[in-house]
Amino acid sequence: MAQQPQHTKTKRYGMVIDLDKCTGCGACMVACYAENNVPFRQDDSDKMRSLNWIRVMKVDNGKAFPDTEVCYIPMPCMQCDGQHMQGHSPCVSVCPAVATDYDYPTGIVSQIYTRCFGCRYCMAACPYHARKFNWWDPKWPADMEKYLNPDVSARMRGVVEKCSFCYHRYQKARDKAYVEGRDELHEDEYQTACTQACPTNAITFGDLYNPEHAVHSLSRSKNAFRLLERLNTNPKVYYLSSKSWVRRVADNYLEGENPEQVAKARKAAATH
Amino acid sequence: MTTPAIPEGVKRCSTRQFTLWLAVVGAVLLWGVYAMFLIWYKGLNQTGMNDAYGFALWIWADLAVIALGGGAFFSGFLTYIIGKKELKSIINYAVIIGFICYSSALLILALDIGQPLRGWFIFWHANVHSMLTEVAFCLSCYFAVLTIEFIPLVLENPKLDRIPFLHHLSHNMHEVMAVFAATGVFLSFFHQGSLGGVAGVLYGRPFAFREGLLIWPWTFFLFTWSAAAVGPCFTMLVTWLTEKITQKKLVRPEAFELLAKISGWMLLTYMIAKIADTWYWAAVTAPARGFSLMEFYSNNPIYGIWILIAELVICGIVPALILITPKWRENKNLLVTAAILAVLGVCINRWVMVLQVMAAPLLPFQDWYMYMPTWQEVATTILPVAYGAILISLAYRYLPVFPHEKELNPGQ
Amino acid sequence: MFPFSFEWVWDISHLVFMGGLWYALSIIGAGMTYCVIKSLIDTAADEPGEGGHGHH
Ligand code: SF4
Ligand code: SF4
Numbered sequence: 218m219a220q221q222p223q224h225t226k227t228k229r230y231g232m233v234i235d236l237d238k239c240t241g242c243g244a245c246m247v248a249c250y251a252e253n254n255v256p257f258r259q260d261d262s263d264k265m266r267s268l269n270w271i272r273v274m275k276v277d278n279g280k281a282f283p284d285t286e287v288c289y290i291p292m293p294c295m296q297c298d299g300q301h302m303q304g305h306s307p308c309v310s311v312c313p314a315v316a317t318d319y320d321y322p323t324g325i326v327s328q329i330y331t332r333c334f335g336c337r338y339c340m341a342a343c344p345y346h347a348r349k350f351n352w353w354d355p356k357w358p359a360d361m362e363k364y365l366n367p368d369v370s371a372r373m374r375g376v377v378e379k380c381s382f383c384y385h386r387y388q389k390a391r392d393k394a395y396v397e398g399r400d401e402l403h404e405d406e407y408q409t410a411c412t413q414a415c416p417t418n419a420i421t422f423g424d425l426y427n428p429e430h431a432v433h434s435l436s437r438s439k440n441a442f443r444l445l446e447r448l449n450t451n452p453k454v455y456y457l458s459s460k461s462w463v464r465r466v467a468d469n470y471l472e473g474e475n476p477e478q479v480a481k482a483r484k485a486a487a488t489h
Numbered sequence: 490m491t492t493p494a495i496p497e498g499v500k501r502c503s504t505r506q507f508t509l510w511l512a513v514v515g516a517v518l519l520w521g522v523y524a525m526f527l528i529w530y531k532g533l534n535q536t537g538m539n540d541a542y543g544f545a546l547w548i549w550a551d552l553a554v555i556a557l558g559g560g561a562f563f564s565g566f567l568t569y570i571i572g573k574k575e576l577k578s579i580i581n582y583a584v585i586i587g588f589i590c591y592s593s594a595l596l597i598l599a600l601d602i603g604q605p606l607r608g609w610f611i612f613w614h615a616n617v618h619s620m621l622t623e624v625a626f627c628l629s630c631y632f633a634v635l636t637i638e639f640i641p642l643v644l645e646n647p648k649l650d651r652i653p654f655l656h657h658l659s660h661n662m663h664e665v666m667a668v669f670a671a672t673g674v675f676l677s678f679f680h681q682g683s684l685g686g687v688a689g690v691l692y693g694r695p696f697a698f699r700e701g702l703l704i705w706p707w708t709f710f711l712f713t714w715s716a717a718a719v720g721p722c723f724t725m726l727v728t729w730l731t732e733k734i735t736q737k738k739l740v741r742p743e744a745f746e747l748l749a750k751i752s753g754w755m756l757l758t759y760m761i762a763k764i765a766d767t768w769y770w771a772a773v774t775a776p777a778r779g780f781s782l783m784e785f786y787s788n789n790p791i792y793g794i795w796i797l798i799a800e801l802v803i804c805g806i807v808p809a810l811i812l813i814t815p816k817w818r819e820n821k822n823l824l825v826t827a828a829i830l831a832v833l834g835v836c837i838n839r840w841v842m843v844l845q846v847m848a849a850p851l852l853p854f855q856d857w858y859m860y861m862p863t864w865q866e867v868a869t870t871i872l873p874v875a876y877g878a879i880l881i882s883l884a885y886r887y888l889p890v891f892p893h894e895k896e897l898n899p900g901q
Numbered sequence: 902m903f904p905f906s907f908e909w910v911w912d913i914s915h916l917v918f919m920g921g922l923w924y925a926l927s928i929i930g931a932g933m934t935y936c937v938i939k940s941l942i943d944t945a946a947d948e949p950g951e952g953g954h955g956h957h
Pocket of ligand 2: 311312313314315316317332333334335336337338339340376377
């Protein structure tokens with residue numbers, strides 16, 4: 218029997234999405250559907266009720282033709298650390314039945330489908346609309362059932378689901394490491410399905426605390442920002458963009474406010 | 490000799506007329522029950538809700554009905570704990586109205602969850618940090634208290650009162666009612682508050698989020714205060730309506746007078762606090778998150794600044810002023826107008842704190858989310874009204890709800 | 902709700918919240934038990950056949 222691994226250090230798994238590279242192809246969405254058994258309906262045109270764990274939003278700079286610029290923003294669950302970075306995520310703190318939980322060792326916000334009773338309070342709490350409700354029981358075309366991922370349980374009508382950063386892949390990787398007597402996972406051992414599917418490598422995934430992981434430095438680059446940072450949700454999904462207008466649509470600013478200055482003031486306040 | 494089922498010395502309509510009335514209201518009730526089964530059988534896809542609108546008409550109905558049912562705990566508090574004897578004339582009715590409101594709220598909550606059979610998880614796996622958990626616990630406990638307050642009245646029905654054990658039970662329960670009423674006040678304070686907390690803690694939703702005291706956002710206190718202020722208005726309104734329909738005087742004028750006065754002062758103080766809260770939110774809380782006040786009230790088909798004015802001024806300050814002015818509240822028409830306005834005001838407040846919260850966009854590239862309830866949602870929201878009408882009719886006919894009815898209608 | 906459910910922790914939030922809950926529940930329970938027992942005793946003390954016209 219392998220040795221019991223030493224106490225592993227706390228991780229903070231996160232994602233950095235380079236919006237300059239994203240072409241809006243939607244491969245991440247497709248990969249996610251397949252990986253996580255996300256159900257769809259024959260007529261899935263009602264986008265307010267269709268399930269997806271990651272969705273690609275299209276935004277533009279609001280200018281007329283020759284000056285129009287478009288940007289695609291893939292949005293999974295932001296795995297918020299919450300106010301004061303203590304796992305007080307908007308959704309976790311409100312769930313009355315502890316059906317969604319903050320996993321301190323990884324920082325991943327879990328969803329327990331068999332525990333959720335569908336009150337949808339978490340959906341009201343999440344500012345990113347990352348949470349989806351199962352309005353119907355899932356139904357797959359007959360031969361498609363054979364292609365379902367056995368590592369991910371299917372969800373029933375009446376419960377909420379959301380992106381889990383492919384937590385089952387983390388579990389698998391950790392099991393493997395355990396058998397091999399290792400403490401630490403290599404960066405490439407645990408990657409989410411969307412990261413691997415992205416043809417332009419716009420998505421990078423890893424431990425934000427680990428300086429050897431690419432996300433560590435990427436998330437600290439000067440072009441990095443997060444969505445709705447001013448709400449103090451502390452997301453673990455970072456975005457990169459060289460365009461200042463993209464920066465501006467990522468959060469709310471009063472007239473006369475400048476995103477860079479606001480960000481600087483925030484950082485200064487955080488270090489004090 | 491058989492005992493008549495109708496209390497002694499009061500006049501009630503003929504059985505025929507009564508049955509006809511029940512049949513009409515019963516039809517509405519059945520319509521609601523049909524919708525209810527559709528929802529339980531087919532699921533929440535029968536509603537107009539969607540992923541952006543997880544909370545909608547039902548949660549509003551819940552919040553509103555509980556605020557209006559607040560008349561029961563507040564009149565109970567005034568009658569049994571402060572010892573306002575004048576209110577004995579109306580307390581029974583306040584309890585019945587509260588009972589209807591709370592049972593309706595529980596029913597609607599049972600409809601509103603995606604997996605109704607797992608409803609008990611909220612108790613069993615309780616997350617004590619969630620406002621909704623507190624709501625569920627206090628709501629159910631307080632409903633038990635209301636039932637206990639209602640039972641002695643039911644037992645006073647002439648037929649039941651003949652059974653010795655029930656006769657004693659009713660008497661003994663009356664004796665210790667103050668203890669139950671105090672427990673009810675304690676529970677009400679917390680669940681009314683937690684209902685306010687439900688929206689106030691959402692720090693991801695700048696429209697709803699409020700700072701506060703310790704773990705309680707300001708909305709916690711505002712909701713309790715407004716329920717105590719407006720609950721009695723609703724009790725008065727229903728009593729007035731009952732008097733109109735039955736064409737009788739049922740409650741002593743002093744009871745009305747006192748309730749109106751207390752309600753008025755509560756409402757006025759509430760409005761001052763509410764306006765201060767709104768001002769602080771608009772000037773400090775929201776701008777710190779990059780939102781200006783008018784962003785919440787523009788670029789959408791419904792939610793204009795009118796809704797804020799309607800809530801705070803027309804349905805807030807105005808009724809409060811009417812109710813605190815003795816000359817005005819003595820005028821029955823003005824009193825009823827004030828009560829209607831106050832009730833509307835609290836309903837608007839609950840609406841705004843649920844539906845406008847969901848509607849307002851968060852990211853600059855999002856639009857306002859709009860929602861339209863389906864007939865199933867509407868029918869199940871009307872269902873409690875029909876159920877309430879039936880319960881009130883039965884109670885009025887068979888129970889001695891109004892202790893002073895005989896004395897107020899000598900000729901009958 | 903009970904100390905044996907796995908999400909239970911002996912922390913201040915649980916003690917305050919559940920303390921309040923069980924306190925309210927015991928008052929309701931004790932109050933009702935008292936009423937029922939007292940009524941049973943009162944009924945037994947009544948003269949047979951005289952029930953229903955007691956004091957008020
Ligand atoms: S993005 Fe939404 S669902 Fe994900 S952790 Fe944050 S609040 Fe929760
Ligand atoms: S819908 Fe489910 S996960 Fe969300 S708050 Fe309710 S019980 Fe918790």
